[in-house]
Amino acid sequence: MNATPHDLYPDSGAEVAASMPPMDTTAMATETTLLNPRFYTTDFDEMDKIDVTPVRAEWDKLIAQMKSDPNKGHFKKTEAWDKVDWEGMDPALRAEFIDFLVSSCTAEFSGCVLYKEMKRRGTNPDICELFSYMSRDEARHAGFINDALREAGVAVNLGFLTKAKKYTYFRPKFIYYATYLSEKIGYARYITIFRHLEAHPEQRFHPIFKWFREWCNDEFSHGEAFALLMRTDPKLTNSFSNKLWIRFFLTAVYATMWVRDHARKDFHKALGVDIDWYDQEVFRKTSAIARQVFPVELDIDHPRWIPGLRRFEAAFIAMDAANRQGGIAGRLKATVAKARMLAAFVGLYTIPVIRSTPPASVRLEPAY
Numbered sequence: 362m363n364a365t366p367h368d369l370y371p372d373s374g375a376e377v378a379a380s381m382p383p384m385d386t387t388a389m390a391t392e393t394t395l396l397n398p399r400f401y402t403t404d405f406d407e408m409d410k411i412d413v414t415p416v417r418a419e420w421d422k423l424i425a426q427m428k429s430d431p432n433k434g435h436f437k438k439t440e441a442w443d444k445v446d447w448e449g450m451d452p453a454l455r456a457e458f459i460d461f462l463v464s465s466c467t468a469e470f471s472g473c474v475l476y477k478e479m480k481r482r483g484t485n486p487d488i489c490e491l492f493s494y495m496s497r498d499e500a501r502h503a504g505f506i507n508d509a510l511r512e513a514g515v516a517v518n519l520g521f522l523t524k525a526k527k528y529t530y531f532r533p534k535f536i537y538y539a540t541y542l543s544e545k546i547g548y549a550r551y552i553t554i555f556r557h558l559e560a561h562p563e564q565r566f567h568p569i570f571k572w573f574r575e576w577c578n579d580e581f582s583h584g585e586a587f588a589l590l591m592r593t594d595p596k597l598t599n600s601f602s603n604k605l606w607i608r609f610f611l612t613a614v615y616a617t618m619w620v621r622d623h624a625r626k627d628f629h630k631a632l633g634v635d636i637d638w639y640d641q642e643v644f645r646k647t648s649a650i651a652r653q654v655f656p657v658e659l660d661i662d663h664p665r666w667i668p669g670l671r672r673f674e675a676a677f678i679a680m681d682a683a684n685r686q687g688g689i690a691g692r693l694k695a696t697v698a699k700a701r702m703l704a705a706f707v708g709l710y711t712i713p714v715i716r717s718t719p720p721a722s723v724r725l726e727p728a729y
């Protein structure tokens with residue numbers, strides 16, 4: 362399915378859009394590749410059966426905080442929203458920045474869709490209440506990014522995306538691992554960029570980064586909710602097989618983030634951020650937080666870690682090029698590249714992990 366021109370250039374951005382090469386952002390967001398944020402679906406009935414009694418005191422506190430809605434008025438443009446010179450922006454930077462915004466918007470909206478569905482299908486009042494607050498937050502986040510995209514004339518058609526995007530089924534426990542990690546990584550990414558630009562305001566080339574501090578608090582709380590959900594059943598994090606799954610998700614999520622960020626060289630250069638440093642910093646923050654609930658942690662200082670990520674990235678680039686080439690030669694090359702990716706992944710997965718004992722209490726406060 363293709364988006365209509367109106368989806369790509371709705372209203373206010375039309376003039377800017379007319380002066381720039383067309384970008385099919387809705388199609389970008391709809392595509393399902395290894396690197397694009399996915400949409401998820403799960404066994405909603407199983408999720409609805411969660412009993413939060415074992416974590417009731419911490420749960421009630423978290424829900425009260427979400428209900429008070431501290432960021433209610435935050436996701437609106439104020440006078441701090443400086444005018445963006447989209448037309449004057451270097452074309453390579455503009456393309457990568459739009460790709461970053463589309464990918465972020467899709468990820469935010471993916472959370473919104475999943476959480477809304479949990480609320481809609483659920484009957485458990487605790488679960489319904491939690492997911493109504495979380496879908497509220499994610500809708501705001503996605504909408505705010507889309508506003509920024511609209512100024513460039515390339516907003517994503519979110520309604521279209523809900524229908525056109527493929528949904529990936531994950532069992533509830535995999536939703537917990539993947540979503541917990543993506544919320545905490547979201548927090549770590551937003552706050553790391555915010556702090557960096559606070560120290561180097563001359564590199565803040567777009568006003569949206571000014572909104573990242575309060576934004577990261579929402580993601581932090583969402584992660585806390587999943588930490589509590591996992592705490593309701595210790596088997597989810599302590600059984601032998603689940604520890605292997607947690608290790609798998611940590612490796613997969615970190616390696617994918619590495620490849621995705623390294624594909625945006627101009628974007629990170631404009632921010633003045635060294636991508637290796639940034640990714641390791643985000644992994645470090647995420648790993649430190651995840652000790653609250655995961656009994657294993659990846660050793661990101663291990664001598665095989667960064668070389669393994671580079672091998673994984675090189676194999677991904679080769680696979681991408683082979684897929685683009687097409688034909689028999691392209692298919693052969695893609696098969697070889699996939700085998701290299703798998704080998705690199707296995708190399709990363711088998712790095713000995715650091716074992717930790719999660720504390721008795723789960724709730725954390727964001728530490729900037």
Ligand SMILES: [Fe+2]
Pocket residue numbers: 469472498499502547579580
């Ligand atoms: Fe979000």
Ligand SMILES: [Fe+2]
Pocket residue numbers: 472499544547579580583
């Ligand atoms: Fe979130």
